Amino acid sequence: FIDEGFGTLDDNTLRTAMETLSRLSDSRRLIGVISHLDEMKNEIDRKILVEKDINNGGSRVKVIRGLK
Numbered sequence: 001f002i003d004e005g006f007g008t009l010d011d012n013t014l015r016t017a018m019e020t021l022s023r024l025s026d027s028r029r030l031i032g033v034i035s036h037l038d039e040m041k042n043e044i045d046r047k048i049l050v051e052k053d054i055n056n057g058g059s060r061v062k063v064i065r066g067l068k
Contacts, residue, residue: 001032018043
C-alpha cells in the first residue's frame with residue numbers, strides 16, 4: 001500500500017509513477033494506493049472506494065471494477 005505518496009510530484013514524475021505501478025500490477029501483483037488526486041483516481045480501473053455515510057456517522061465501501 002502507498003498512502004498519499006504522490007501529491008507533491010510534478011506531472012511528468014506522476015505519469016512515470018503511474019506507468020510503473022501499472023507495469024507492476026500487470027505482473028499479477030496487487031498494489032494498494034490511497035490517494036485524493038483526481039489524476040490517479042481517473043487512471044486506476046479497480047477501486048475500493050470508502051466514503052463517509054452521513055446518515056449513520058460511519059463509512060461505506062464500494063468496489064468498482066471496469067474501464068478507466
